[in-house]
Amino acid sequence: MPLTPIPLPAADLLLDPEFLPLPKAAELLTELTATIPWQHEAIRLFGRDVLQPRLTAWHGDAGATYRYSGLQLTPQPWTLALQQLRRHVEAVTGAAFNSVLLNLYRTGQDSMGWHADNEPELGPTPVIASVSLGATRSFRLRPRNPLLTPHPPLSLALTSGSLLVMRGLTQQHWLHSLPKTARVQEPRLNLTFRWVTS
Numbered sequence: 001m002p003l004t005p006i007p008l009p010a011a012d013l014l015l016d017p018e019f020l021p022l023p024k025a026a027e028l029l030t031e032l033t034a035t036i037p038w039q040h041e042a043i044r045l046f047g048r049d050v051l052q053p054r055l056t057a058w059h060g061d062a063g064a065t066y067r068y069s070g071l072q073l074t075p076q077p078w079t080l081a082l083q084q085l086r087r088h089v090e091a092v093t094g095a096a097f098n099s100v101l102l103n104l105y106r107t108g109q110d111s112m113g114w115h116a117d118n119e120p121e122l123g124p125t126p127v128i129a130s131v132s133l134g135a136t137r138s139f140r141l142r143p144r145n146p147l148l149t150p151h152p153p154l155s156l157a158l159t160s161g162s163l164l165v166m167r168g169l170t171q172q173h174w175l176h177s178l179p180k181t182a183r184v185q186e187p188r189l190n191l192t193f194r195w196v197t198s
């Protein structure tokens with residue numbers, strides 16, 4: 001199936017629910033879960049250090065460093081599986097990516113809060129390509145300023161093997177999140193391919 005636009009004001013979103021065949025997605029989930037050096041990072045929240053409600057990893061070209069909590073972080077090298085997936089994502093999006101952030105949501109209790117991917121090293125109109133593997137989870141979107149962008153929040157069910165592309169003004173005008181859900185016990189692995197400049 002091709003990438004299909006999701007019509008939304010002040011955003012540029014495309015979705016292919018069947019980017020990867022289900023058996024390929026399941027195989028990748030097993031391989032990446034077992035071989036990626038997952039980190040359980042702390043974040044500072046209201047002046048206290050708390051563990052993020054998910055596991056993470058950062059892979060990319062050696063030059064693709066990014067700043068995070070005052071640290072300059074060097075990515076882990078591409079693995080063969082990540083390199084192949086990068087090339088596949090580049091071919092269907094027509095965009096180039098020098099890094100990938102991986103998030104492992106171990107159960108429905110793992111989550112990500114409201115944010116935009118708007119770090120300065122991504123530039124003003126980043127192309128973010130998001131591949132999902134494993135459990136279906138709801139990806140929520142809401143306008144950053146509902147007066148400026150009057151639209152109700154929406155929810156996209158991101159299924160295993162799906163590809164979501166966010167580009168253009170999406171990160172400027174919209175926030176996204178991955179809420180907790182009591183209904184899911186199985187893991188979900190998400191990869192967001194990015195281009196970072198240092």
Ligand SMILES: O=C(O)CCC(=O)C(=O)O
Pocket residue numbers: 101103112117130139158176177178190192
């Ligand atoms: O897990 C997802 O689908 C979203 C991940 C995300 O927003 C991010 O890594 O910035």
Ligand SMILES: [Fe+2]
Pocket residue numbers: 115116117176
């Ligand atoms: Fe994000």
